[in-house]
Amino acid sequence: MRQGLLFTRHVLVRYVCSLLSYFVTTQFRCSNDLLVYPPEHTSTATSTSATATVSVSNTPTCSSEATRLHLSDPPYENYFYEDCASSSHVVVTSPLENSNLTIIGPRLLVAWPAGNSGVVAFFEPEDGKNGTLGIQLQNSTATGQTLDPVYLPTKNASSENPQVGVSGIINFNTSAILTVPILGSIRTIRDFTEGPSILITYIQGAISFSEIPGGGANLNRTWLDNVTTTYLGFVPINGSGAVSINRGVNTTLRFETGSYQFTASFDYPQLEPLSPSQVFNPSSSDLAQQDPDQATSLSFLSYTTKLLAGTWRFLTYFGRDSMLSLLLLQPVLSEGEGGAIEAVIGAFLERINRTDGSGCHEETIGDYSTYLNRNKNITSTAPQCDYKMIDTDYYLPIVLKNYFVDSATGKSRLSSFFNTTASVFEENSDLTYADLALIAAEKIMNTSAPFAADGGQTRDNLIHLKEGEIVGEWRDSTYGIGGGRIPYDVNTALVPAALHNIAALSTAGFFLEHPAWNETASQYAQVWEDKTLEFFEVTIPQSTAKSLVEQYVNESAFAGPSHTDNITSDIVFHGLALDGNNNQSIVRVLNTDDCFRLFLLNSTNQTQLSSFLDQTAGHILLPFPVGLSSPVGLFVANPAYGDDPVYAANFTNSAYHGTVVWSWQLAMTAAGLARQLGRCSSTTPPDFCAQPPLYTKLRTAYSHLWDLIDANAAQLSGEVWSWVYDSSEGFRVEPLGALPPPLGTSPTESDIRQLWSLTFLAVHREEFG
Incomplete structure (x- = not known):
């Protein structure tokens, strides 16, 4: 009919x-x-x-x-x-x-x-x-x-x-x-x-x-x-x-x-968009005129019920992407009911898995959701969520504290917002946002407790990928963390940051069911902050480091110089993960994930902090393949010190998380360095502020990074970009997925606009006295 x-x-x-x-x-x-x-x-x-x-x-x-x-x-x-x-x-x-x-x-x-x-x-x-x-x-x-x-x-x-x-x-x-x-x-x-x-x-x-x-x-x-x-x-x-x-x-x-x-x-139901004037707060409304490209792109991905990850490939809800974007964009986003900030937080709470507190990674809707349901012999168009990631959960306490404790508008919205009943997923329809936030926080407290316990600082008690999964955090491609099971960013930055913020939320009156969390979460956070870096530290003697880089240049497809004259001391960095491919105890790939710790933590272990900042600044300043710097930006991975052919083969400039540049990592690194340098103006500045060589090195790295950012302004709103190297021209930007033969072997395209790549709307070069 x-x-x-x-x-x-x-x-x-x-x-x-x-x-x-x-x-x-x-x-x-x-x-x-x-x-x-x-x-x-x-x-x-x-x-x-x-x-x-x-x-x-x-x-x-x-x-x-x-x-x-x-x-x-x-x-x-x-x-x-x-x-x-x-x-x-x-x-x-x-x-x-x-x-x-x-x-x-x-x-x-x-x-x-x-x-x-x-x-x-x-x-x-x-x-x-x-x-x-x-x-x-x-x-x-x-x-x-x-x-x-x-x-x-x-x-x-x-x-x-x-x-x-x-x-x-x-x-x-x-x-x-x-x-x-x-x-x-x-x-x-x-x-x-x-x-x-x-x-x-x-x-x-x-x-x-x-x-x-x-x-x-x-x-x-x-x-x-x-x-x-x-x-x-x-x-x-x-x-x-x-x-x-x-x-x-x-x-x-x-x-x-x-x-x-x-x-x-x-003829499918449409989303209600947030226009360029609606997505920004009043003090940032002029961004729509100052930067119409990025403002329009942000608006295209922003709706009253959720923000979308990118276009065209990821034109749906991604938990990690939206929360990470909120962390960087919050100074310019609209607040209150119907605003962008509450759209992000509400979307996250709506999609929490009530059975274990996991955050939704990718939402599947529309025809594809019906298809997946059909594969299970279920006749339903209901949306579905992918809960395989382990990093997504930890962003929630951070954004809750930033908005509902630190913002006047957020404080005024506490009762109305958290009394909202979930409506997107039927299985959550009897829970309020307050219920769902508690479930998520309880998961974090429960899973972090073993490592924080007396004598519990063991490898086994760190946070692992979920059983049977090969991905679990932002480097979510097959070889993104080199086959590792225990990711660096999650354990050394996201877990302690989430715990610090649970403690702050508890102090502010959240989680009344657990009145001791203000002290317990703070104690857990300190242990995770101080005791996790050592598990991921890689130290390579100077002579070995030079030999490894020369070997990488000779055996890889990289046609540029080795720059080994820049190696003047031992190379120290933190590997991408533990328990990697080929029985590697540590995935020895130099990387930009230091940015999580720079941006999310104000470390108080002074010796550890100074050492961490020194090596981080060095990697930013040193040219690839010795460090991470190149004229097209910081590479998110450098496999030159891997001492195993598997790394050079898998971390290439045609790999999604290889020797390529991601915009949001540039933004978070810049914002993180600014946060650390800004601590020097506080009433109790960290020790590194009074160490002229280190302080100068950090400022130089910050300035160098911004020079790279400015030089690649045309790429910043995109998801990820690659490069080719020519002996006469040096590095030249090329879109990932469009590399010429023989490099162009990956069908993975970069989204022309990605939500977390629009964060330079809020992240700017700062001046430090």
């Missing part, structure tokens, strides 16, 4: 469009069986199909202008459109001359925050010669815009939601074939792009192909919820040839050289 109703609607729209094209002299456009705004005017003198590609338009009534943004990151061109009705991110991929054509091909992708959903169309040249097909978007001659909204308020037979999306013009420089379309979930697209390129037969088989007036073709697929439908349509314009449907084992579309109007839309 439902299919019959949909067919009737499609036929009716086509019929109306055909009538309009015959009787109305003004050119309209009939595209994708939708009523599309605005019309693309074409001349009937140049196109026999022009009068058949006409339509009627409707637009949502918005109180503010639509937001548009174009970001170029060749071979990726990114276009954003957002209004009060919907948000869209369009990515056009067109290979460059030096692109690795085995992983980069012509592609049109549309990502929607609502439902973490989208569409993608993979193209190839009709003649089969890879690299000859180029695609690009063109501005509309009617509006002058690259993207325009699609809005159909009329409800169809199954959905109560308006049909929304975007329309634009795509140009092919030669005849092309649409080989693989995916309609529904960004997670499905991500898995296909980065995994073994396996598609789910019954999902792909549900895509319907049909001709539409004007020589066009329409694709649509109803989601597994049997309610939502995604549409993708193409109509030739400006004299281009008709789109032909080739039905076979896999149905494809054929395009002539020329331009085609595309329309991508769906």
Whole structure:
């Protein structure tokens, strides 16, 4: 019955469009069986199909202008459109001359925050010669815009939601074939792009192909919820040839050289966005004018109920990402009910696993959630969460204290906020935010107690990855922590920071069920702060260090100098993790995770603090492969001291957590160094402030880091970037996932905009006297 109703609607729209094209002299456009705004005017003198590609338009009534943004990151061109009705991110991929054509091909992708959903169309040249097909978007001659909204308020037979999306013009420089379309979930697209390129037969088989007036073709697929439908349509314009449907084992579309109007839309419930003016607090409202790029990007990822991690690949809720971003962005974010800060904290509490207090890592929603439920023989569209991470939990006490204890607005919101009843996950629907915060804090106290006990400072009592998992903190790729089971950042920074803040919250009146926590948590925190670093310390004698770096340069793909003359003493650092691959007791990879301890702790063990700051500053100042510094930024990993080929092989410039640069680590390192230097102005400054060589070294490292940040300003809003080295030019930035052969072997792309990479809106270079 439902299919019959949909067919009737499609036929009716086509019929109306055909009538309009015959009787109305003004050119309209009939595209994708939708009523599309605005019309693309074409001349009937140049196109026999022009009068058949006409339509009627409707637009949502918005109180503010639509937001548009174009970001170029060749071979990726990114276009954003957002209004009060919907948000869209369009990515056009067109290979460059030096692109690795085995992983980069012509592609049109549309990502929607609502439902973490989208569409993608993979193209190839009709003649089969890879690299000859180029695609690009063109501005509309009617509006002058690259993207325009699609809005159909009329409800169809199954959905109560308006049909929304975007329309634009795509140009092919030669005849092309649409080989693989995916309609529904960004997670499905991500898995296909980065995994073994396996598609789910019954999902792909549900895509319907049909001709539409004007020589066009329409694709649509109803989601597994049997309610939502995604549409993708193409109509030739400006004299281009008709789109032909080739039905076979896999149905494809054929395009002539020329331009085609595309329309991508769906009818899923939309999120309520936080506009650039709503996401910032009043004192930071001018950021929308000072830095419209980052402000617009932050707004695109910010909604009243949650903030999203990044786009296009991670256009959903990630607990760690949102909490870490809040820590760095809090000075500029909006407070109070409906503000960005409470959106982040509320989203975290809503998704806590009540059975063990774990925080949600990645939320799965929309079509992909229905798919996962179906795999379990469950008929449900309910959202799901991934709880495999071990670091996410520890951010909650820190942000709770920062807002509800240190902020006047937060204090005024205590009762109203914590009496809120959870509503996102049915299993939490009988719990308040206060209940969920307590469950999370109890987990931290219980799991940290063994190490804090008398005589409990053993390797076994440190925090390990969960059983059966190979990832558990931010370096969550297969080799991100070298196979380690006991991560450096979690044990030496996140656990003690969380405990310190639980103690502060208890003192402020939280957790009345545990009145002794103000003292107990403080005692635990001190033990974790003072006694964990020693487990991760790596010391390499000067001569051995030189030999290892020379060996790395000779055996790896790095073509630059070794810089071993800079090694003037033993090399000391803290390894990424314990219990790594090849039976390594410590993963001997130099890294930037010192930033967690710099930013989250005010250590009071003076000898330990001075030593830690000295070596951290040294790694920032020393050039790669001796240290972490390069003209393109600080590398988050340096495997040169690994003394095992497995590290050089896995920590490369094509690896997600290899010798690459992450923006948020630059921001946290800068903010952490500023925090430590700022302590020198306190009434009880740490000892290092009175040690001129060390204090000067720390200031020099801070200044050097900011010089690198400023030099790479164009990359800072992106997730991660890589590089190539040329003997004449030195280091040159390259997008991860777009490295030229033979380096470009990873299908992992960097998000053009990542939530925690927008933290430079709040992190700035500071002056120290």
